[in-house]
Structure formats: C-alpha cells, structure tokens
Amino acid sequence: MKSKILAIAGGLLAATALASATAKAADVKIGLIGGVSGPIAAMAPAMIDAAQLAVQQVNEQGGILGGDKLVGVVGDSACNPQGGTDAATKAVNIEGVVGIVGPHCSGAVLAAAGSVTIPAGITVITPSGTSPEITGLKDNDTVFRTVPSDDYQGRALARTLKGMGYDKVAVSYINNDYGTGLANAFKSEFETQGGEIAGYAAHEDGKASYRSDLAELAKGGADTLVIFDYGDGTGLTILRQALENGFFEKFVGGDGMKSEAPIKELGAENLSTFVASSPVGEKSKSLDMFNEAFKASGGDPSAIFVTTSYDAAFLMALAIEKAGGDKAGVSAALREVSNGEGEPIMPGEWKKAKELIAAGTAIDYKGAAGDENFDANGDVPGTYALFKVAGDGFETITEMK
C-alpha cells in the first residue's frame, strides 16, 4: 500500500517537473493577480481581460525577447492581505514569474509586496491599489502603480462635492487600507474647504446588518452619506440599508462604489441621488487605440480600471523586453520605457517598440489611462470624474479638479 502511494506521488512529481520544464523553455510568465473572488469580484474579470489583451497583442506581434510566448498567469488575491500574499507566493515561487501585474486591492498589494515581492526583488505594477500607504512603501523601487493615489482622489472628491453644494456629510468607510486612506484624505480636504463632517466611522466587512452603524452616522444630522467601500461587497449592503430605512437622502461613493452591482440589485430608479467618483482616461489617441482594441476583443472599455490594467501589463512587457528577461533589471527598465523621453509608443504598438528596443533607441510608453510617467515613488498623477446613474450604467457629471 505504502509503496503504491509512493509510486503515485513519484509519478505525479515527475509529471509536474516535466510539465514545468517544457513550459520554462518557451514561456515568459507574468503574474496577473486580482481580486477574482471577494468584494471586487464583479470588477476583476474585465481588468484581467484588459491585461490579457496586452499579453495577446505581444504574442501576436512577434512575442517577447527571442520570440518567446508571454503568458499571463492569473492568481486570486481575494482582495485581502492573506489572499494577496498567497497568490504572490505562488506566482513567484511556483510559477516563476518575471513580474507581477496586480494585486488589485491596496491591502493585498501592501501585504504581497512586504512579504513576497520586495524580498524576492520582483517588480509589481498594481492597476488599482490606490491607498496612499503604497506611496511610502520601502520597496527598493519595485512597486509601481498605473492608478493615481487615493490621496488625490479623496481631495478632489472633497473639493468637487463642496463646489456642488454638499456642506454637511457623514462618512462611512471600510476598515482596510483602501477605505482608511481614501477617507482620511477626503476628511482633511473637506474640512479645509469649510465643509462639516457630521459622522465619521469605519465598518467591518461582511456583516449582515449595518443599521446601527448608519443610525450612529445619521445622528449628526447630515443628509449625505459618503461611502468608501466596494459596490459588490459591504458597500452594497450599506447603501441598501441606508436607502430602505431613509437614514440619508444623498449618497456619494468612491471608485470602489462605481460598480454595476448597486444598479443591478437596487435598481437605477432608487439611485437617482447616488454619485460616484472614478479615475478616467484623459482623452488621447492612446485611449482611442485601446478602446478600439478592447472592444474588438469583446471587452467594455468603460469598465473601471481596464485602462490602468492594460497599461500595467503592457508596461510590464516592455520592461521585460528592455531588461532582456532579467527580473532584477525589470524595475530600472520600467522607468526607462516610460520617463517621458524617447520615441512615443501607443497601446498595441508592440512590434514597433520591440524593434526600437532592439536598436537601442529610447522609447516612451503613452498609456491608455495617461502618460504613465512614474514619479520617484512609482506613482502617477491622475484625472477623475464624478458619475451619476443613468439608465443601467453610469454617466459623467463633471470632471474633478
């Protein structure tokens, strides 16, 4: 019996060893780590599709390095620190990825970077980890993001709301790195602008009832509730219970709340007073090129974070090409391919970029979400807009400055 088990185990080991040996010869792997399950599950598929589009374009236009195939290995961070660490460990140690696009949520990024990728020297580009905490990470220049920090979003949202006549609001935020970072930035700017925060409380994810939380927040007398949470998760429960019980009249969400789930579950007719902010691509030729390509591959270009996901994956591919496949050189190469100097490369122009890199010419990637020129902390500046619910989707009200 024992020898039989040993034989089976040995056979399995040999099979997996063979499989990974053949895979290594021809594939360059990058990790695509996202919140496939968990509170942003509804957003994650489009984001991963956008990243896979970049991978597909690379493979269609001659492949990476010496004609190798670029493979995006999808991992699930479940949008939490443990999940992020597990997925990153698997990507780095088992899959042997050269770089990671993701994880999607700030907490997962911080945990995965701190315990896995920084020690391993793997470069990480997150398309949606927006917490201000990521800016200050001691990362040996290996953690980048193609999405602007929430410090900026929180402040821009505060200014825009104040400008639109919201004077007294209550804030309810999810108790994680994303919610805390965004809420703090919002609060400090809203108060600086002369607005009043009449309630300010964190809430824990995944509880069945938030009515007592909402009642506490409503005590301050504000008619507007600002929710920094995820629209597929607890944010939906809070929005539902606030609407049903009439605690507040108007609702404002951050980028996490700009999800289809509230519209689908609560009905657009109930969300006439709901607005949400979200990063938007500045109108550019790059954005048009991405939109066209993503539409052609069956994706929805207006879905949240697809442009940043695409840019992150395409930049990763460019950096790997530039670094010659050496994972230690990816972060330096990443800065070289998008520092604002050199021949501009648009989304999808992989063949051109590959030729220029081979010829030793400097290139500069102009991304779909913006120019993606990283600052010293690996952050990018951003543009935001405020959206309202219209029909079964979102419609822009105003740009946020």
Next chain:
Amino acid sequence: MSILDFLNFYLIPGVVLGSIYALGAVGITLIFAILRYAHLAHGDLATLGAFLAFAVVTGFGLSPLAALPIAMILTAGVAVGIDKVFYEHLRERPKIVTVMASLGIALMVRSVVQVVWGVDAESYVRGIVRPENYFGLRIKDREIYTVVFMLALVGGLQLFLARSKWGKAMRAMSDNPNLALLSGIDNKKVVILTWVIAGGLCAASGVFLGINTELKSMMGWHMLLPMFAGAILGGVGRVEGAVLGGLIVGIAEELSVLVLPSEYKAAMAFAILLFMLLVRPTGLLRGKVL
C-alpha cells in the same frame, strides 16, 4: 435618542440578525450534542442553502419564502451526503480529525458555490423594500417572517425532540451513545436524522440572511463565528439555549455600536465567546456537553 429610534435602529435589527444566527446555532448545538464535534462547514452549508433557494427562485419564479422548504430539503440531502462520504469513516478516530475535515468541506462547499453561481452579489428580489410603520415601529414584512419562522422551526424541533420516538432517540444518543445502542436505538439513523435537521436549519438561516441582505459566496463563512458564539453562550447541547445565545449575540453586535467604534462590531461575537468560555464554559443554560 428616543426610545423609538433605539427600537427601530438597534433592537429590531439585532433581533432579526439574532434570529438568523439562532437558526445556525441550533444546528451547531445539535451536531455538538449528538456527534460531539464542532462543525466548521456550517456557515458555508448555509451559503449553499441560500444559493439553492436562489436557483429555485430564478428557475421557477417562486418567492424566496416558497423556495425555502425546497432549499431546506436539498441542503438536508447534501448534509447527509457529506456525512456519508467524508465524516462517517472518521467516526472512530479522534474528533479533531473530523473538525479539520469539516474545515476542508467548508472550503469545498464555498468553491462549488463560487463555481456554479459566481462571486457576484445577488439578491432574491431586485430593488429595495421600505419598512412599514407600525405605531412608530418601522418593520419590514421579511423581518417579521424571519423571526416568526425561526420561532416556528425551533418550536417544532423542541416538540419533536420532547415528544416523538425519534426525538427521544436523539436525546438518548446525546446522553450516552453506547447505552442508546444497547437499548436498541439505531445510531446510524439518529446520525442521519441529525444531519437532516441541521442541514435544513442551516439552509433556513442562509435563506433568511439572503432575504434580509444579499447573497454572497462568503456570507455563511462570516456568520460562522457569531453562530458558534451563540451556541456556546446558550450552553452546548441545548436547543433553547442556542436560540437565546443567537439572539443575544445578534442584539449585542448591533448595540455595541452605541459604546464602541463601529469597526469593532465584528469583534463582539468573539468577545462574548471568550468571556463565556472564561467565566461559565457550560453556557447560560448549563449545556450538557461542555
């Protein structure tokens, strides 16, 4: 804060939440009493029940309440099946082995739910329902159903345990399995019966959580700790204790916001659990097992 505000926004939500916890806690306490182990897959079994009801609601256009009995029967069947396939051959081994196995089952059940129904939040009925006003008390119909159904189910279970032949057999086995066997009680049938009841109650708690909020693949897992806290608080092995414990945990969670920052709400169940285990491990009603 007026007394009406207190009732509307703190006590009533607490009672509704507590009823949902109570349904799960009763199942946990029954399994503890008869099979003598902590069943960690209980929360995810509740998720499965909720999604089975969702399938009935979307597939046949029934109302969630009409789908409830079907979901209860299906989940009971699944629970019996899980016991047959995974737990039965571990029966003679140390109990901790089964506890660990049930953790594995929890992950498997959740994954099945995620594969079949996806990971998006769903709801039985689209749109929102504003509460009715009863002399200043703002209560939704579904909240009344939740509490009434919980009381009816548990009342029925109590009657069954106290009066019927099989109920007595279950109690006998809970007191002393070997003696029960000697006096001619078929232990295997009692085990199946236990799983049928626990599975059905599990599904009910999942469906009511789904009716009152949304359906998410992690919904049951998040309920596991409060349900265990309720079962232990009331006294393990005592059905009426589990109901009392579940209600207390639910109400305590909602009331905690009055004195604690709201991010500590989730810690309330944990605090109750620790406190009870320290001060009175037998529970409020003096459980039979611990």
